[in-house]
Amino acid sequence: MATVHSATYQLLRKQGITKVFGNPGSNELPFLKNFPEDFQYILGLHEGVVLGIADGYSLATGEPALINLHAAAGSGNAMGALTNSWYSHSPLVITAGQQARSLCGVESMLSNVDAPQLPRPLVKWSYEPSYPGDVPRAMSQAIHTACQPAKGPVYLSIPHDDWHQEIDEDALLLADREVASASMPSDAQMQRLAERVNNAISPVIVLGPDVDAYRANNLAVELAEKLSAPVWVAPSASRCPFPTRHHCFRGVLPAAIAGISAKLDGHDLILVVGAPVFRYHQHAPGRYLPEGASLIHLTCDQQEAARAPMGDAIVGDIHGLMSSLVNLTRQTQRPAPAALPIPEPVAESAEGPIAPEALFDELNALAPDDAIFVKESTSTVTAFWQRVEMRQPGSYFFPAAGGLGFGLPAAVGVQIACPDRQVVAVIGDGSANYAITALWTAAQYEIPVIFIILKNGTYGALRWFSRILEAEDSPGLDVPGLDFCSIARGYGVDAVETKTRAEFKAAFNDALKAKRPVLIEVPTTTIEP
Structure with a gap:
């Protein structure tokens, strides 16, 4: 008969998750017992490092990464790193060992008190199964939740005495599930978007990290060239969505309200793709938009769309949105932007320190x-x-x-x-x-x-x-x-x-x-x- 342990590993295997990034404690050992030969355990010496390694892996692959942390203390050590994962839309499946169920109520050593509350608000979903048989289903929900747009980290607390429990064979059905997203605007919505873009007199494009995450970089180049539009990277850039020596490239916007408005002055349409509107940092108050400008926001994240202080938004798959928009965009007769000058090389010097x-x-x-x-x-x-x-x-x-x-x-x-x-x-x-x-x-x-x-x-x-x-x-x-x-x-x-x-x-x-x-x-x- 299947156990929670065997059913969960079968689920992970079927989902292509065969790497475990972790730093184990006693609560995690029952999960790691009889570790399958086709899995790899990658050890970090601090939980923040573990989460950072997994984050880098997930960002580069676009796939979920499984993290195994130690109860409340280990989860706490990883929380600083989790702030980056939340804002980078990293699909991390974070598991934490919990004390044995019978010892949680008395708050014995290594009990994670109110475990689902601990990582919030930096996770999309947080849960502790109410009984052992729910562990594989909860793991399945965690994986699919992390991977649905907007992608992001999730958290699962698992009592260590659950792993050896026998489980009904129906739990194995979880391994074969697929959950796919198919969100795209209607043809009418895309036509209205394209009409606004085609009718703009002086459009500018602002690209964010999700353009790179969705591998829509080449579509961004095609759109910029069709529109002969300057391209900025959204402030606080965590990825590079556009080739930096392309003639349309203008650099990274400053992370300040007044600074952004000044850089985008003179444009009647600001098209923001795959970025929040905007990630400010320096306190420099001013107008959100330059005089006479309107803004359209294309995002995979409904929270980013909802909290933006200006502009109209469409929420959907970034690659699909860009592909459809490129097909509907007319080639402009406006002259192409001139490429930015390449900075002069710094003169050689035999003395340090180096600039x-x-x-x-x-x-x-x-x-x-x-x-x-x-x-x-x-x-x-x-x-x-x-x-x-x-x-x-x-x-x-x-x-x-x-x-x-x-x-x-x-x-x-x-x-x-x-x-x-x-x-x-x-x-x-x-x-x-x-x-x-x-x-x-x-x-x-x-x-x-x-x-x-x-x-x-x-x-x-x-x-x-x-x-x-x-x-x-x-x-x-x-x-x-x-x-x-x-x-x-x-x-x-x-x-x-x-x-x-x-x-x-x-x-x-x-x-x-x-x-x-x-x-x-x-x-x-x-x-x-």
């Missing part, structure tokens, strides 16, 4: 054309987008909610998902410390990420904000005395410090050939975001 702009020039020249950049150096965002060309879908990942600790583990997860593309993690020295144990996982599983640590001894983005907020005398803005090469070697990762551009070029070229994780520490100057 981040110079480092990015080298990266652009040396990295493979299909390299994937996982970025978590917030003070160098603008310089990176200006100087590093990103050509292909799935080439860039950044923490969607700004929660630090994303970069190192996400790079590991992305590299697991994309073994045929080189992952380059560009991480600030302040950010790196939030998830430094990800290096151990990279070493143990021989995951060949190239980690580049930009070491300027300070929280660069905070330095910038301290000037804006007139709080430059705030304590805690500097992080001196860090030796990342020693730390990396302690975790089993080869590491080298490079103090000149020539040394960096040599080290990076060696890392490309290494086929194992390598960390390059680069002392850099401090620049503004």
Whole structure:
């Protein structure tokens, strides 16, 4: 007879989920007992790192990732990373071991009190089965809920004494279920949308991360070329939805109301695709829209559509919406936008520290054309987008909610998902410390990420904000005395410090050939975001 354990693993297998990202405690051991040979367990040394690795894997594949955390404490450790997953629409299936059912009521050690409430509001659905027989069905619901648009994380708390319980054979029917989404606007709605786009005098396109997630990048290029429209990337960009050297590309919008309105001034129609309207950060009040402009919002997320403070919205499949709109859009006779000038190369210098702009020039020249950049150096965002060309879908990942600790583990997860593309993690020295144990996982599983640590001894983005907020005398803005090469070697990762551009070029070229994780520490100057 089937057990909860065997039925659940059969369900996971049929759904193509054969990797488990975890950090186990006693409550999780009954689930991991007799671990199937066709599954792989990927261990992280901290739950935030575990979730970050799984997040990177899920972002790169577009598929659900299964995470196994330890009760309330482990779930709490992962909550910081979960903020990024929620805003990046990552379909994560997070499971947490619960104490034995008979011990939960007395709140014995390792009981997860009111477990479904713990991860909210950062999950789409949260549940603890009311009896053992409901565990496989709940797991099935978790997987399908995570994967339905808008995708997002879910949470399932499972008492550890449920796994060995026998279960009715009907539970095996769950393994063969499919749940598909088929949401598209009506022909009349698409015709009205196309009419507004075709009749616009000066349209502008703003693209967000879901364009890249739905692999609609080429459709975005086709639409921009038909309209001869400038293309901006939505503020707080967590992915790259458009080739950065295309003549229509204009850069990333500032994350401020007044700044966005100023950049989009002069356009009568603003078409926003696959992004919230908008993810603001800096408090700079102003008009939401420029004078005379209207806005159309295409999104996969009904919550994003509902909470937007302006514009009309259509909720649906981003790839389907874009494909239909491209087919209905007429070729304009407007002149095409002129390409942005490529920034002048930074002059060679024999002295350190290296300017981040110079480092990015080298990266652009040396990295493979299909390299994937996982970025978590917030003070160098603008310089990176200006100087590093990103050509292909799935080439860039950044923490969607700004929660630090994303970069190192996400790079590991992305590299697991994309073994045929080189992952380059560009991480600030302040950010790196939030998830430094990800290096151990990279070493143990021989995951060949190239980690580049930009070491300027300070929280660069905070330095910038301290000037804006007139709080430059705030304590805690500097992080001196860090030796990342020693730390990396302690975790089993080869590491080298490079103090000149020539040394960096040599080290990076060696890392490309290494086929194992390598960390390059680069002392850099401090620049503004």
